[in-house]
Amino acid sequence: MAPTNIFVAGHQGMVGSAIVRRLAALHRGMPPDSRQKQVIVRTRSELDLTDQRAVNAFFAAQPIDEVYLAAAKVGGIHANSTYPAEFIYENLLIAANVIHAAHTYGVNKLLFLGSSCIYPRLAPQPIPESALLSGPLEPTNEPYAIAKIAGIKLCESHNRQYGRDYRSVMPTNLYGPGDNYHPQNSHVIPALIRRFHEARRDNQPSVRVWGSGQALREFLYVDDLAAACVHLMDLPHADFAAHTTTTYSHINIGSGEECSIAQLAQRIAAVVGYWGTIDFDHSQPDGAPRKLLDLTRLHQLGFRSQVLLEDGLARSYADFVARHR
Numbered sequence: 406m407a408p409t410n411i412f413v414a415g416h417q418g419m420v421g422s423a424i425v426r427r428l429a430a431l432h433r434g435m436p437p438d439s440r441q442k443q444v445i446v447r448t449r450s451e452l453d454l455t456d457q458r459a460v461n462a463f464f465a466a467q468p469i470d471e472v473y474l475a476a477a478k479v480g481g482i483h484a485n486s487t488y489p490a491e492f493i494y495e496n497l498l499i500a501a502n503v504i505h506a507a508h509t510y511g512v513n514k515l516l517f518l519g520s521s522c523i524y525p526r527l528a529p530q531p532i533p534e535s536a537l538l539s540g541p542l543e544p545t546n547e548p549y550a551i552a553k554i555a556g557i558k559l560c561e562s563h564n565r566q567y568g569r570d571y572r573s574v575m576p577t578n579l580y581g582p583g584d585n586y587h588p589q590n591s592h593v594i595p596a597l598i599r600r601f602h603e604a605r606r607d608n609q610p611s612v613r614v615w616g617s618g619q620a621l622r623e624f625l626y627v628d629d630l631a632a633a634c635v636h637l638m639d640l641p642h643a644d645f646a647a648h649t650t651t652t653y654s655h656i657n658i659g660s661g662e663e664c665s666i667a668q669l670a671q672r673i674a675a676v677v678g679y680w681g682t683i684d685f686d687h688s689q690p691d692g693a694p695r696k697l698l699d700l701t702r703l704h705q706l707g708f709r710s711q712v713l714l715e716d717g718l719a720r721s722y723a724d725f726v727a728r729h730r
Contacts, residue, residue, distance in 0.1 A: 408443040412469045414454060414503055415476030416446040419583040420518060420576075423631035424473050431635070445469065455498040457506075464510035472507050472515040473634065474500070474556075479520075482545050482615070482692055484590035489548040496552030504559045508569060515571040516638045517560050519553040519655060521623075521696055522546045523575060531699035534575070534653040543693045561654045570642050573655035574634060577698050581627030581717060582724040594624065594718070597670055598725050601677040611682040612674070615689035618667030623697045625660045626712035626720070633658045636708045648702045659698040660710045666691075676718045 411428065415421035428444050445467065452463050454476050478495040485492055500517070507515050524532045525540030537557070542550045560571035580594040588599055597614065604612045637645065637656060648656065664672075670683050703709075712720075 408441055409470045410443050410445055410468055411471045411473065412445045412467070413473045413475060414447075414499075415474070417448060418475060418477075418479075419581060419585070419627050420579065420630060421446075421473070421475035422583045423581065423627040424475055424634055426628065427631040427635050454502055455495055457498075457502045460502040460506045461509065464506040464512070469507070469510070469512050470514065471638065472503065472512055473638070474503050474515060474517045476503070477518070477553075479549075479592075480585070480590045481592040481596060482690060485546040485549055486690075487590075492546075493548035493552050496549060497555055500552065500556035500559055504556065504563065504571065507571075508563050508567060513570055514638070515560065515569070516634055517556050517571065517573045518634070519557055519573055519575045520550070521575055521577045521657070521659075521698055522550040523554050523557070524696075526693050530695050531697045532657070533699040534649075534655055534657055534702065537653050537655070545690055545692055557655055561651070564654065565651070572637065572645060574637060575655050575657050575698070576630050576633075577623040577625050577657075577659035577696065579625055579627050579630055580721055582720070583627070584721065584724070586725055586729065593622070593666065593669065594673070594721065595725070597673045598677065598718075598722055599729075601674050601679040602722075602725065602729075604681060605677055605679040609681060611684050612670075612679065613684050613686050614666065614670050615686055616666060616691040617687050618665060618670065618685040620666050620691040620693070621663050621695040621697065622666065622669070623659050623661070623663045624669075624714055624717070625658065625710060626717035629660070629710040629712050630658055633703065633708045633710070637706060640706060644706065648706055656702050656706065657698040657700055658703055658708075659700050660712075660714070661697075661700050662714060663695075663697045664714065672715065672718055673722075676715075676722050 526543040584595040
């Protein structure tokens with residue numbers, strides 16, 4: 406039997422690299438001739454996913470059976486607020502090019518990774534999948550959210566018109582190995598890891614954290630996300646479809662554990678070993694007041710996360726130290 410060829414788009418990013426690790430772990434210890442899945446990757450210099458002609462040429466030349474679409478331009482509140490045009494433009498192009506090329510060249514299975522920012526700013530908590538398009542989005546990341554909503558609708562439309570099996574998952578806030586630790590453009594956990602690390606190194610008496618600290622967030626370790634993605638992708642079509650509707654075809658992925666940004670900052674400071682003062686800058690935005698996903702459907706489909714926040718933060722700090730030694 407020929408192996409299943411799996412294209413992981415965005416394999417050098419935090420999410421894509423975790424999916425590659427998960428797929429490799431499933432084959433670990435198996436003899437090469439018995440492996441049933443072959444992972445295909447391309448760097449951005451080899452394949453620019455915003456270039457429609459290049460994407461079409463890649464799919465035309467390379468036999469592919471499944472796609473994990475983890476490539477995206479991502480960032481925290483500062484990056485989304487500073488570069489809204491790049492966030493909507495690049496993410497729209499990536500989703501449109503890859504999803505349509507996959508269909509054009511006969512790929513029947515695809516998993517699109519969205520983001521919990523697709524939901525309204527004041528969505529009911531925990532947020533069910535049915536909350537999609539039920540109210541105004543959070544202004545600080547609206548362009549990115551619209552691009553991700555477009556990706557969901559591209560998958561839905563190809564399923565409805567062409568009978569494809571294109572699935573979408575909506576992860577909560579992610580962190581872990583391979584994260585972006587840029588001091589301004591990263592998400593909250595890697596930004597705080599770097600800030601507290603440098604404060605400890607430089608003996609700074611205090612660390613400034615954006616916002617009031619009162620916003621509530623749910624965080625998921627990226628290897629838990631990867632395990633969930635492979636689990637959901639491998640489910641029979643009937644099982645996955647039974648837990649979605651034509652109105653919301655996506656599945657939430659999260660940990661079910663939430664904490665305030667103030668509590669998060671305290672936990673990261675403890676992991677790093679910083680014992681100075683934490684000052685909250687109330688002049689900076691909090692973003693949505695609360696974001697907790699309803700995981701009922703994910704649990705019904707047989708998956709629960711494994712890594713607790715404290716353990717994940719320790720692993721993430723070890724990754725930061727190793728990469729920035």
